[in-house]
Amino acid sequence: MKPYIRPDSGxxxxxxxxxxxxxxxxxxxxxxxxxxxxxxxxxxxxxLHRGKVLGLVGESGCGKSITAMSILRLISPPxxxxxxxxxxxxxxxxxxxxxxxxxIRGNEISMIFQEPMTSLNPVYTVGAQVxxxxxxxxxxxxxxxxxxxxxxxxxxxxPDSARRVDVYPHQLSGGLRQRVMIAMALSCRxxxxxxxxxxTAVDVTVQAQILRLMRTLQKEIDSAILFITHDLGVVxxxxxxxxxxxxxxxVEQAGVEELFDRxxxxxxxxxxxxxxxxxxxxxxxxxxxGMVPNLLFLSAGCTxxxxxxHAMEICARREPQLQEIEPGHLxxxxxxxxxxx
Amino acid sequence: xxxxxxxTDVRKHFTIRGNGINxxxxxxxxxxxxxxxxxRNETLALVGESGCGKSTLGRLMIGLLELTAGxxxxxxxxxxxxxxxxxxxxxxxxQIIFQDPYASINPRMKVLDIIGExxxxxxxxxxxxxxxxxxxxxxxxxxxxxxxxxxPHQFSGGQRQRIGIARxxxxxxxxxICDEPVSALDVSIRSQxxxxxxxxxxxxxxxxxxxxxxxxxxxxxxxxxxVMFLGKIVELGTCKDLFEHPLHPYTxxxxxxxxxxxxRLRNRDRAILEGEIPSPINPPPGCRFNTRCPFAKxxxxxxxxxxxxxxxxxxxxxxxxx
Amino acid sequence: xxxxxxxxxxxxxxxxGAENEYVSEAFWPEFLRSFRRNKTAxxxxxxxxxLMLIAVFAPLVAPHDPFLVNLDIQLQKPSLSYPLGTDMFxxxxxxxxxxxxxxSFVIGFIPTTISMIIxxxxxxxxxxxxxxxxxxxxxxxDIVLAFPSLLLAMVVMYTLGASLINxxxxxxxxxxxxxARVVRSQTLSLKEKEFIEGARAIGVKNRTIIARHIxxxxxxxxxxxxxxxxxxxxxxxxxxxxxGVGAQPPTPSWGLMAVTGKEFIFSAPWVSIxxxxxxxxxxxxxxxxxxxxxxxxxxxxxx
Numbered sequence: 001m002k003p004y005i006r007p008d009s010g011x012x013x014x015x016x017x018x019x020x021x022x023x024x025x026x027x028x029x030x031x032x033x034x035x036x037x038x039x040x041x042x043x044x045x046x047x048l049h050r051g052k053v054l055g056l057v058g059e060s061g062c063g064k065s066i067t068a069m070s071i072l073r074l075i076s077p078p079x080x081x082x083x084x085x086x087x088x089x090x091x092x093x094x095x096x097x098x099x100x101x102x103x104i105r106g107n108e109i110s111m112i113f114q115e116p117m118t119s120l121n122p123v124y125t126v127g128a129q130v131x132x133x134x135x136x137x138x139x140x141x142x143x144x145x146x147x148x149x150x151x152x153x154x155x156x157x158x159p160d161s162a163r164r165v166d167v168y169p170h171q172l173s174g175g176l177r178q179r180v181m182i183a184m185a186l187s188c189r190x191x192x193x194x195x196x197x198x199x200t201a202v203d204v205t206v207q208a209q210i211l212r213l214m215r216t217l218q219k220e221i222d223s224a225i226l227f228i229t230h231d232l233g234v235v236x237x238x239x240x241x242x243x244x245x246x247x248x249x250x251v252e253q254a255g256v257e258e259l260f261d262r263x264x265x266x267x268x269x270x271x272x273x274x275x276x277x278x279x280x281x282x283x284x285x286x287x288x289x290g291m292v293p294n295l296l297f298l299s300a301g302c303t304x305x306x307x308x309x310h311a312m313e314i315c316a317r318r319e320p321q322l323q324e325i326e327p328g329h330l331x332x333x334x335x336x337x338x339x340x341x
Numbered sequence: 342x343x344x345x346x347x348x349t350d351v352r353k354h355f356t357i358r359g360n361g362i363n364x365x366x367x368x369x370x371x372x373x374x375x376x377x378x379x380x381r382n383e384t385l386a387l388v389g390e391s392g393c394g395k396s397t398l399g400r401l402m403i404g405l406l407e408l409t410a411g412x413x414x415x416x417x418x419x420x421x422x423x424x425x426x427x428x429x430x431x432x433x434x435x436q437i438i439f440q441d442p443y444a445s446i447n448p449r450m451k452v453l454d455i456i457g458e459x460x461x462x463x464x465x466x467x468x469x470x471x472x473x474x475x476x477x478x479x480x481x482x483x484x485x486x487x488x489x490x491x492x493p494h495q496f497s498g499g500q501r502q503r504i505g506i507a508r509x510x511x512x513x514x515x516x517x518i519c520d521e522p523v524s525a526l527d528v529s530i531r532s533q534x535x536x537x538x539x540x541x542x543x544x545x546x547x548x549x550x551x552x553x554x555x556x557x558x559x560x561x562x563x564x565x566x567x568v569m570f571l572g573k574i575v576e577l578g579t580c581k582d583l584f585e586h587p588l589h590p591y592t593x594x595x596x597x598x599x600x601x602x603x604x605r606l607r608n609r610d611r612a613i614l615e616g617e618i619p620s621p622i623n624p625p626p627g628c629r630f631n632t633r634c635p636f637a638k639x640x641x642x643x644x645x646x647x648x649x650x651x652x653x654x655x656x657x658x659x660x661x662x663x
Numbered sequence: 664x665x666x667x668x669x670x671x672x673x674x675x676x677x678x679x680g681a682e683n684e685y686v687s688e689a690f691w692p693e694f695l696r697s698f699r700r701n702k703t704a705x706x707x708x709x710x711x712x713x714l715m716l717i718a719v720f721a722p723l724v725a726p727h728d729p730f731l732v733n734l735d736i737q738l739q740k741p742s743l744s745y746p747l748g749t750d751m752f753x754x755x756x757x758x759x760x761x762x763x764x765x766x767s768f769v770i771g772f773i774p775t776t777i778s779m780i781i782x783x784x785x786x787x788x789x790x791x792x793x794x795x796x797x798x799x800x801x802x803x804x805d806i807v808l809a810f811p812s813l814l815l816a817m818v819v820m821y822t823l824g825a826s827l828i829n830x831x832x833x834x835x836x837x838x839x840x841x842x843a844r845v846v847r848s849q850t851l852s853l854k855e856k857e858f859i860e861g862a863r864a865i866g867v868k869n870r871t872i873i874a875r876h877i878x879x880x881x882x883x884x885x886x887x888x889x890x891x892x893x894x895x896x897x898x899x900x901x902x903x904x905x906x907g908v909g910a911q912p913p914t915p916s917w918g919l920m921a922v923t924g925k926e927f928i929f930s931a932p933w934v935s936i937x938x939x940x941x942x943x944x945x946x947x948x949x950x951x952x953x954x955x956x957x958x959x960x961x962x963x964x965x966x
Contacts, residue, residue: 034696059527173617174391203390204554205614208598212613230528233600237607256604267529274532276561278584278599284539285532285561291497292527405864432866445857449879458875459865508861 019090020047021224022071022192027084029063029070038295040066040079042248045322046226050191053218053225055239055256057232059292062245064228068194071226072105088192107137110185114197116177120169126180127153127165130187137188152183157213175206182213189221196228211237232275236260244268247293247303250322254329264331266308302334310335343417345516345548346379346402351411353397367622371397373572374411376648379516384542384549386563388556388595392621393569395552399518402550403435404428415516433463436509440521442501446493452479452504453489459511478507481544482537499530506537510545519551523558535562556599560584568592571621571629574648577655588656588663590634628659636660697959704955710948718764725758729915738931748933750924756934759915760941766827766916767945770900771893774834779889781835782842783881787873789843790850800843807840813902820908830909834896842888849881883960890953894946901942917942 029041041063048054056064069075071086073093086093088109113119121129130152131145140148146165153161156179169177178198185193199207215238218225227238235242236256243253244265252265263269273286290307299306305315314334322332353372372394379385387395400406402413404420413420415431423431439445446455456478457471466474476486482503493501502522509517523531539562542549553559559566566583568576568591576589587593594614616633619625628646631637640659648657698704717724733753741748747756789800819833853859862872901918903909910916917938924934
């Protein structure tokens with residue numbers, strides 16, 4: 001298979017500079033199980049522009065990881081993308097052939113996973129794994145790929161890089177492994193980087209280093225990042241825009257400062273109120289009552305209403321739609337329906 | 342009132358054998374000389390990153406692990422000198438709740454049996470009486486009576502953690518070791534469990550040793566905080582003191598590394614700690630933190646700083662920040 | 664944040680946890696449902712059930728007395744009154760197969776059960792206590808596994824003499840090592856789980872921990888091992904009988920029937936082939952059942 005060689009600086013910008021790099025419209029990814037259909041992602045629409053960082057926030061089971069996998073079309077049965085468009089650079093990814101997808105993954109769109117230990121193959125050296133992407137997508141020969149790998153390792157701050165290309169994953173600490181993952185993901189200078197909880201499994205001082213590294217590299221390579229996390233602090237550090245997910249749907253979306261200053265959806269507000277703050281005395285934390293929902297047994301109407309302190313009668317009957325209540329600020333809640341019309 | 346726990350020069354070393362023919366015997370100095378006292382009815386937090394020894398120290402304090410050296414005194418009595426019967430009695434007074442709600446309760450036991458196990462083991466109640474007590478315990482942690490007949494996999498992570506808490510308080514202990522009790526839970530559930538722990542502490546006059554890596558959680562729930570690094574204590578103080586005026590550079594770096602949920606502060610002026618977390622197998626000579634510390638001087642590389650006690654406020658640094 | 668202060672009050676513990684309990688299925692209904700979807704497994708289970716009924720009600724099912732010798736009708740071809748023909752002593756082959764199923768099931772179940780009991784206990788002890796105990800038991804295991812099992816069984820049979828009881832002993836002595844290995848590895852992984860630490864923190868004695876916490880969690884694997892061990896035992900017995908050190912005539916053991924019929928394999932093939940096919944059916948049925956149990960167990964274990 002002839003590798004698709006893409007020059008370093010932004011080439012086929014079919015979509016034009018002002019248009020979004022990634023536009024997801026109405027994405028639905030469902031899983032058929034013996035107990036019924038699991039609507040993991042149930043109608044998501046997102047846009048991401050070049051050079052921006054979009055945060056996708058939510059707890060376990062909200063569908064954020066599945067969204068990422070859907071973008072890269074890594075969903076296998078019993079899961080299926082049942083509806084929606086995913087436009088990357090103006091073209092619908094869902095209509096591309098397998099061959100075209102191969103040249104996109106790792107090349108134009110890269111992904112960093114949560115667990116660096118299981119994402120790296122333990123029987124190959126870390127250098128070999130990074131070089132593999134380079135040889136495959138950039139058509140480099142082994143020697144040039146190795147040199148570029150060493151360069152990438154230095155870029156991501158792995159000390160002693162010339163020696164470290166030949167070590168195995170288990171010989172590195174969690175933080176270094178995650179840097180290797182970043183090097184691998186960025187080696188082909190992707191235009192879109194999807195980071196799925198990249199710092200959840202590392203210690204807090206290492207997390208700070210990794211986040212700073214990602215911000216620096218992102219500016220240098222001018223990639224867009226879809227940053228998936230459950231940690232609102234990380235969102236505040238990294239993201240330009242934020243989308244909050246709950247039970248497969250986006251319940252609120254806004255610019256990062258707007259979201260933290262003026263969040264509207266009871267879930268978002270509840271989350272922000274329930275996390276302890278480091279630099280202030282907290283009297284008593286707010287609790288969102290109830291539990292994270294089981295996607296197989298979602299309530300009728302608004303999926304959040306059983307846990308909502310503000311639930312009204314209509315919330316149990318009909319599902320609210322996502323509405324723009326202020327420019328750039330969308331909320332899916334009956335309390336705010338009618339605002340901004 | 343005496344302290345509930347008094348540790349003196351506690352050490353725990355593990356030997357790990359490497360694989361293969363050149364099998365080295367590495368010594369992991371998980372806990373390497375800790376002096377600590379836990380006061381009655383307080384919540385003392387043990388904070389640190391991986392490899393600092395906080396989980397090991399917690400287990401040493403209630404005798405789940407054997408000491409390599411040093412002494413742990415529970416209510417004044419050296420626990421290594423207790424015979425089997427006395428150790429058994431100690432179990433009633435000190436319990437532990439774990440991090441992983443999915444692995445901390447037996448998936449093949451009914452909730453009734455899980456919560457009732459301590460009651461039966463210590464001959465406190467069985468049969469109908471056990472069921473009644475289990476009901477009361479469930480009520481204390483916010484679960485309904487129907488849960489008794491169910492199995493763990495029928496519950497969510499937060500509910501399982503409540504079951505674990507119910508089991509831990511069944512014998513009315515005095516000390517509860519909380520080993521990262523909310524780290525594995527969803528964010529919206531954490532506050533529920535933290536508030537539950539706070540309420541229980543008040544109702545049952547419990548003393549908590551709260552082990553965590555999450556500084557914000559620690560600030561919320563603790564009275565005093567103890568920061569550990571590579572098996573030793575580097576700083577100790579009340580919440581307010583430690584978080585507002587940290588003395589040890591590591592404490593300051595830990596705090597600055599925490600991502601704050603306020604986007605306006607993202608470009609704040611702060612130093613980020615460089616370097617990797619060293620392994621407890623070969624700690625550096627002198628102050629263990631010197632290889633990562635930007636303020637390290639010659640003295641730091643040569644001499645290990647002692648734990649200085651300034652009337653309850655402690656630090657182990659040759660050149661404290663204040 | 665535009666919330667009224669009432670919303671900020673943390674709800675009482677009782678309100679904040681119990682509603683919307685997961686209605687996740689208990690183990691057995693879920694397991695049975697997965698199992699039922701597997702057609703071959705259900706077929707296997709059905710066949711075994713049928714054969715067990717035949718074995719239990721053998722006197723009612725068998726058309727003739729399996730031991731009745733009638734030299735007038737030796738080696739008769741299969742006919743209406745003798746559906747599988749007769750053997751060299753004029754005995755009805757079908758009736759002998761029906762009665763032989765009892766022997767096969769007994770051979771299948773009893774030694775397997777005994778060896779599993781031995782293997783489970785040793786495996787759990789070895790895995791839980793570790794160190795020297797583990798070392799000793801595992802070396803013993805290695806020794807037993809290194810022996811060709813059939814030879815070992817033959818040695819036992821020669822020493823103790825050929826009888827059904829001795830077959831049980833022989834097969835048990837040989838079979839425990841595989842179980843012990845599997846149970847030991849299960850125990851090792853369970854031992855690290857926090858609920859074991861929790862039990863120790865409560866003060867539960869070690870042997871109670873093993874019985875109450877470790878053993879029940881090994882049951883799924885044991886179930887699979889059991890259903891796979893039965894056909895192995897049946898085949899072993901058949902081989903032993905074939906070699907002459909198993910059941911003795913006139914016992915209608917299928918293995919014995921196959922070997923005594925081998926002289927007539929060309930003139931009266933049904934005498935050897937019928938019991939051979941019977942063994943095939945039973946072993947296949949247990950294999951399908953065992954596979955089905957393991958597959959149905961698997962998604963649950965992943966949970």
